[in-house]
């Protein structure tokens with residue numbers, strides 16, 4: 001018996017590689033998380049898109065709490081089973097009238113996981129719609145192979161390497177509009193993207209990356225946090241979760257991992273630690 005999704009929604013996810021909208025929390029609670037993120041941003045003096053990436057949950061206990069939201073985990077369990085690791089989290093925050101965008105990409109090409117069973121939960125902390133650069137997916141693209149990306153490092157591209165799939169037919173794109181407190185789910189191979197924010201307010205979403213405990217890293221041992229069930233495999237080392245906001249030990253781990261992901265730029269990681 002499924003815990004959050006209907007049989008039709010599970011079937012839709014299996015066939016199309018995405019499903020939405022689901023509710024994690026009230027709009028008021030989403031606003032509380034937005035304020036926590038924005039307070040962190042003000043205190044750190046840096047655009048959150050530069051810091052809360054790949055292991056963004058390691059900066060703030062509130063984001064670990066959000067990653068453990070029972071309604072989110074119920075939905076994830078319906079898709080990947082009861083033993084769930086949180087492998088990462090990234091914020092995608094566009095300002096009002098922001099030219100930044102996310103090019104078409106597949107996370108599977110960059111995540112280094114096997115088997116390909118990762119699911120991404122994108123939680124809306126503000127409305128996400130056609131005007132402000134909602135997340136879009138290419139239905140059915142998860143059923144194909146890992147595709148070659150061109151790494152453009154384009155200025156307004158929010159992805160670390162500006163990685164882009166070429167030859168996508170935009171007419172096939174499906175938008176996943178959400179209200180604050182709702183979430184969407186997409187498979188790691190589902191091609192996805194988003195356009196610039198043409199509205200006056202920010203569009204903020206937190207993406208959480210979940211894998212079943214039997215999924216392994218293909219790039220050597222890495223860290224993840226068991227968020228539900230039991231881990232009978234031991235493929236992942238534990239993360240250093242934050243005991244407080246900007247806990248130096250967890251911030252160091254966040255910075256190292258983000259720096260390595262970004263292309264081995266250890267300098268970036270060192271800069272972030274010094275900026276604390």
Ligand SMILES: O=C(O)CCC(=O)C(=O)O
Pocket residue numbers: 092102107120122133134135192193194205207
């Ligand atoms: O929020 C966006 O605009 C892009 C999100 C994304 O790429 C992801 O969730 O993997």
